[in-house]
Amino acid sequence: MPAEPSLSAGPGVAGGPDSAEVVLAGLDPEQRAVATALHGPVVVLAGAGTGKTRAITHRIAYAVRTGAHDPRRSLAVTFTARAAGEMRERLRALGASGVQARTFHAAALRQLRYFWPRAVGGPFPELMASKARLVAEAASRTRVATDPATVRDLAAEIEWAKVSQCLPEAYPAAAGRAGRDGPAGVSPELVGRVYATYDELRSARGRLDFEDVLLLTVGILQSRPDIADEVRAQYRWFTVDEYQDVNPLQQRLLELWCGEHPDVCVVGDAAQTIYTFTGATPAYLLDFRSRHPDATEVRLVRSYRCSPQVVTLANKVLGSASGPTARLRLQLISQQPPAAEPTVTSYDDETAEAEGVASSVAALVAGGTAPRDIAVLFRVNAQSEVFEAALADAGVPCVVRGAERFFERPEVREAVTRIRGQARATPAGGGGGVVEDVVAVLAAMGWDPAPPRGTGATRERWESLAALVTLAGDLVAAGTADDLPGLVDELDRRAEVQHAPVHDGVTLASLHSAKGLEWEAVFIVGAVEGMLPIVHADTPERVEEERRLFYVGVTRARSGLHVSWARARQPGGRQGRHRSRFLDDALGAEPIRGGHGALVRPGRGTARAERRRRGPAPCRVCGKALVTGQERALGRCVTCESPYDEDLLARLKDWRLQEARRRAVPAYVVFTDATLLAVAETRPAGAADLAAITGVGPGKQQRYGDCLLALVAGEPVPEPADPDAAG
Numbered sequence: 001m002p003a004e005p006s007l008s009a010g011p012g013v014a015g016g017p018d019s020a021e022v023v024l025a026g027l028d029p030e031q032r033a034v035a036t037a038l039h040g041p042v043v044v045l046a047g048a049g050t051g052k053t054r055a056i057t058h059r060i061a062y063a064v065r066t067g068a069h070d071p072r073r074s075l076a077v078t079f080t081a082r083a084a085g086e087m088r089e090r091l092r093a094l095g096a097s098g099v100q101a102r103t104f105h106a107a108a109l110r111q112l113r114y115f116w117p118r119a120v121g122g123p124f125p126e127l128m129a130s131k132a133r134l135v136a137e138a139a140s141r142t143r144v145a146t147d148p149a150t151v152r153d154l155a156a157e158i159e160w161a162k163v164s165q166c167l168p169e170a171y172p173a174a175a176g177r178a179g180r181d182g183p184a185g186v187s188p189e190l191v192g193r194v195y196a197t198y199d200e201l202r203s204a205r206g207r208l209d210f211e212d213v214l215l216l217t218v219g220i221l222q223s224r225p226d227i228a229d230e231v232r233a234q235y236r237w238f239t240v241d242e243y244q245d246v247n248p249l250q251q252r253l254l255e256l257w258c259g260e261h262p263d264v265c266v267v268g269d270a271a272q273t274i275y276t277f278t279g280a281t282p283a284y285l286l287d288f289r290s291r292h293p294d295a296t297e298v299r300l301v302r303s304y305r306c307s308p309q310v311v312t313l314a315n316k317v318l319g320s321a322s323g324p325t326a327r328l329r330l331q332l333i334s335q336q337p338p339a340a341e342p343t344v345t346s347y348d349d350e351t352a353e354a355e356g357v358a359s360s361v362a363a364l365v366a367g368g369t370a371p372r373d374i375a376v377l378f379r380v381n382a383q384s385e386v387f388e389a390a391l392a393d394a395g396v397p398c399v400v401r402g403a404e405r406f407f408e409r410p411e412v413r414e415a416v417t418r419i420r421g422q423a424r425a426t427p428a429g430g431g432g433g434v435v436e437d438v439v440a441v442l443a444a445m446g447w448d449p450a451p452p453r454g455t456g457a458t459r460e461r462w463e464s465l466a467a468l469v470t471l472a473g474d475l476v477a478a479g480t481a482d483d484l485p486g487l488v489d490e491l492d493r494r495a496e497v498q499h500a501p502v503h504d505g506v507t508l509a510s511l512h513s514a515k516g517l518e519w520e521a522v523f524i525v526g527a528v529e530g531m532l533p534i535v536h537a538d539t540p541e542r543v544e545e546e547r548r549l550f551y552v553g554v555t556r557a558r559s560g561l562h563v564s565w566a567r568a569r570q571p572g573g574r575q576g577r578h579r580s581r582f583l584d585d586a587l588g589a590e591p592i593r594g595g596h597g598a599l600v601r602p603g604r605g606t607a608r609a610e611r612r613r614r615g616p617a618p619c620r621v622c623g624k625a626l627v628t629g630q631e632r633a634l635g636r637c638v639t640c641e642s643p644y645d646e647d648l649l650a651r652l653k654d655w656r657l658q659e660a661r662r663r664a665v666p667a668y669v670v671f672t673d674a675t676l677l678a679v680a681e682t683r684p685a686g687a688a689d690l691a692a693i694t695g696v697g698p699g700k701q702q703r704y705g706d707c708l709l710a711l712v713a714g715e716p717v718p719e720p721a722d723p724d725a726a727g
Contacts, residue, residue, distance in 0.1 A: 020065040023094060025059050025074060031055040033298045037265070038068045040237070041295040043171070043288040044267035047330040048307025048314070048555035049518070052267050057087060059265065061094035066419075069237045071098030076239040077254075078103055083241060093341060104250050105210055108217040119220045125208045130154050131198070134207070138198035144190055147446065148410065152457035153183035156278075158195050162211035163247040163279040169195035179539060184452035184459070214249050221256040229577055232259045243268035243288075247279035262292070269327055271318055274512060274549045276541075282324050303332045305518055307559045308340035314554045316586035317547065325544045332555075339559035349568040350386055350526075351474060352697060357523050358390035359699030361506055362645050364521055364560070371397055373520035375507040377553050379531050381465035382406075382507050385471060386631065387525065389494055393669050394699055397505035401513055407495035411461045415442060415468055416491055423484035434487055438472045451535075458538075473570060477694075479674025511553045521560030524553045527580040528565040550582045571694060642681050649680040649710050659720065670704070671695060683712050 017047075034044050034055040046052035051243050060076065063069035076091075076099060078084045087101040100107070109127070115319055128134070135155045136146045142152070157180065166174045172188035182191050202209065208216070221228045235257060242248070243266035246254070258264055270282040289295055301313050313335040318329055347353040355378060365371055376387050376398075385406035391398045406412060418441045426437070439449070447465045452458050472487055481487035507519065524534060533546030554561060563583065567575035618624065621640035636642050654668045663670070671679075675695030684690045690701050690708060703721045710717045 020062055020539040023062045023065055027055070027058060028302055030298055030300050030302065031058065032456065034265075034300070035059040035062045037296045037298065038063045038066070040263040040265055040290040041152065041288070042265040043243075043285070043292075043295050043297050044265065044300065045271055045285075045297065045328055045330060046267050046300040047270065047332045047551070048272065048302060050300035050301040050332070051302075051304055052269075052300060053087065053241070055300060056241065056265060056267055057090040057094060057096075060091060060099055061096040063237070064096040064099065071096055073234065073236040074239075075235050075237070075257075075448065076101040076241070077105060078241045079245055080516075081106070087241070090577065096105045100670060104253065105213055108253060109213050111231060112220070113219045115220055115224075119224055119227060120216075123206070125206045128202075128207050128209050129211070131158070131202075131209045134205075135198055135199055136192070138194050138201055141197050142190060142193045144186055144194055149456075149458040149461040150183050154186070154191065154194055156456055157182055157191050157197060159211055160277075160279045161195060162209075162215060163249040165215075165249055165252070168192050171195055179541075181456075181536070183456065195400050203686050211249070214253055218249065218253050218256060221253075228256060228259070231257060236263060238262070238264040239484050240266045240270075244273045244282040244285045245275055245280040246271050246284050247281065249279075251284050253498070269330065270324055271321075271330065271548055272515065272552055273324065274515065274545060274552055276545055286324060300329060301330050301333050303334050303555075305558055306332070306334055306555055307336045307557075308334040309339055309341050310334070310557050310559070310561050311553065313342050313561065313586055314551060317551050317554055317582055320585040321544060323541060323544050325548055335601070336559070342554075342557075342561035342563065344527075344579070345562065345564045346579065347564060347566045349571045349573060350566045351571050353525060353564050353566040354386040354390035355393075355697035355699055357387065357525060357562075358396065359697065359702065360562065361391065361523065362394040362699065365396060365506075369520060370504060371506045372504050374523075375514065375519040375556065376525060377509055377510060377511050377514050377556065378525050379407075379511060379534060379549075380463050381460060381510055382467040383526050383531075386469050387508060391506060391508075391712045392494075395663065398508050399505040401507050401509040405465070407491070408543075408685055409464050411445075411464050412468060415445060415465060416488070416495075418442075418445065419484060420488050420489070423488050428486055433471050434476050434481055435469065437484055438469055438487070442469065468568065473593070476727045477571060477674075479677070480672045508693060509557060512541055516554050518556050518558060520558050522553065522557035524550070524561075524563045526565060526596070527563050528584060529578045529580060532582065547582055550580070577701065592666070636681075641656040644677065644680040645683070648678075648683070648712065649676060652676045652679060652708075655707065655711060655717060661708075677711065679708055684709065685712075 017021050024035055027035060028051075031054060034042070035058040037059065044052060046055070056076075060069070060074060064071045064074070073252070076084075076087055078087060078101065081103060084101045084103055084106070088097070091097055091099050091101065102110070113124055132148075132151055132155060135158065136151045139146045139151060139154055144154070150491075157175070159178070161168070161171050162176065164174060164178075169192060171192035175182060175188045175191070180188075182188055186194075195682065196304055202212075215267075221231065238254070238258060240254065245268070254264070266288060268282070268285045270285055273280065273282040289297060306314065311332045315331055318325065321329065323626075332668065345353075345356065347356055361374055361376070364374060375393075378384060384400055388398060388400070388406055407416070419438060422437060422441050439447075443463070447462065449466075452462055471491075472481065475481035475487060475490050481490050507514075507517075509517075511524075527550075532550055533543050537543045537546045565577070565579045565583075567577050569577075619637045619640055621636045621642050624637060652671075653676060656676065659670050672695055675693060677694045678695070682689065682693065684693065686703065686709070687705060689699075690696045690705055696705075696708075706718050707720055
């Protein structure tokens with residue numbers, strides 16, 4: 001292979017001991033031990049926030065400055081192009097810009113292109129950016145469903161099989177041994193047939209996918225010793241970041257690169273292994289010393305990211321771990337000043353949770369925290385909608401990372417389009433209930449109320465549509481969608497509010513997509529059994545992966561960590577949920593209600609929660625139990641007449657319109673019609689009365705409580721509280 005451009009002579013490059021010592025300045029003792037371990041094999045066990053990238057880049061730079069390593073023969077391997085770019089920048093700043101930093105795929109592709117004429121011959125195949133279209137064609141030929149979600153799941157299985165070095169005919173047995181669920185409704189045998197057909201089509205059309213790049217490079221290096229020797233002459237020193245995420249195919253490629261005398265430094269944290277479903281395994285990190293008994297091992301445990309309080313909780317989360325999570329477990333030690341204790345908050349329902357979190361986020365922003373320094377993390381992308389809406393209601397901008405915003409997701413766009421068509425076709429007053437009509441529309445899309453088996457794209461699609469059904473129910477309960485046209489109007493208004501341009505917003509992200517990032521304040525939401533761990537984590541190994549995922553979320557926070565969960569899914573629903581077992585493991589058994597030391601506090605509506613535990617709330621007119629969401633919002637049966645002050649309701653609506661115009665938001669964002677009607681009917685006399693009204697959460701009471709009470713009393717209406725403080 002042609003050599004990389006040599007590092008130009010300059011200060012600090014192989015410049016002697018004095019120059020090299022500059023690189024070591026500012027490193028802690030463990031990081032310094034990494035930087036000065038110049039001869040492999042070396043394994044660095046690095047906990048979250050312990051400066052692993054700093055340690056390994058300084059190791060490379062120190063080796064280059066002392067002349068121990070030739071920068072032109074050094075290769076640093078990462079898993080993302082972003083990480084590779086960051087490493088190149090750091091190395092350049094340290095005077096080691098001649099070192100290559102590439103992803104596994106980029107490094108393999110460069111080698112494959114170079115050796116292709118000699119090892120294979122002919123034109124180099126086209127590299128596909130996506131295998132979806134070819135997988136869909138293969139599925140169609142095999143008479144398997146070709147909807148986008150199934151195609152994505154089939155592609156994921158093909159990718160897993162390839163990185164596991166599994167041929168199509170061996171897929172069913174291998175998938176069974178690995179406990180793979182596979183696409184919903186598609187047998188392992190059919191997946192294997194789709195895989196075989198896909199590879200036939202791909203080969204016949206002269207194309208390669210990303211896994212083929214690694215497979216073919218491995219094949220050439222294994223079958224051509226002369227080429228393998230040439231590669232080893234070009235590359236002598238290797239560094240592998242995030243080694244816990246290596247899959248069998250990447251490990252095999254690394255072994256072929258290194259040869260019999262590996263001069264390699266690997267760095268990783270088994271407690272952050274969260275991608276085993278893609279084929280990644282921490283086994284190579286955990287067993288590194290077994291394979292290389294002479295290896296130098298260094299552990300980085302000083303956390304420069306997290307406060308002592310966050311670190312304490314993170315260590316406790318792993319305290320009950322088992323299996324790979326427990327092996328080589330690192331006990332972090334914070335190097336940051338003390339901060340506030342993490343909070344664990346329970347709410348009556350998911351709507352209350354979203355309102356409470358949005359209120360807390362708004363208060364942080366009002367207190368000077370930049371929105372970009374705050375994150376709301378959840379287990380599945382479908383959870384984002386209720387928090388997108390709550391933050392929009394609170395006037396807080398947000399950015400969804402790693403996925404489309406809820407109303408931009410293909411399945412949600414399709415569903416709303418179909419609901420709009422059904423609304424046009426339904427005569428006024430016709431059809432059944434709104435939620436029932438929505439379910440019927442989604443059924444025509446192939447959606448079923450029963451969740452599918454598996455954890456892939458099909459499941460994500462189902463969860464997004466299930467969230468749309470829940471949203472429809474919430475809007476009906478709030479009295480803002482009495483029929484399908486009304487529902488469409490509300491969905492359009494929500495989409496418009498949530499799609500506003502964002503320049504500096506709060507990050508909404510799944511726990512998976514948050515890995516490698518950090519924020520000043522982190523809110524982990526939905527920490528309830530069935531969601532964290534997810535309901536389909538049905539083996540000890542999968543539960544432990546969920547524990548690691550929670551640990552990753554906890555260690556994203558620098559100083560502010562807030563975990564929350566809801567006892568019921570919908571307002572007024574049965575409060576039968578339990579908080580995540582991972583919280584119980586870290587904090588002890590869940591209290592009946594209220595605090596657990598400084599770490600646990602109850603959510604809004606303690607009095608309302610107590611009332612709900614005694615049974616459904618009674619109608620304030622006839623005394624019968626209230627069973628529908630709309631009835632609970634009104635506080636009475638819909639068939640019961642309840643006198644209300646028409647002038648008061650008119651004043652409330654006029655005031656709401658003015659406030660909506662002032663904030664440039666839809667009127668329902670301020671208060672729904674049902675909430676204003678309940679205010680007009682009950683005429684609250686104080687804060688406790690307001691808290692009992694559905695739709696007046698803690699944030700809105702903080703902002704508008706005095707306004708509502710003044711309107712009820714017929715007094716001059718004060719200015720709302722600071723609009724950045726709550727929603």
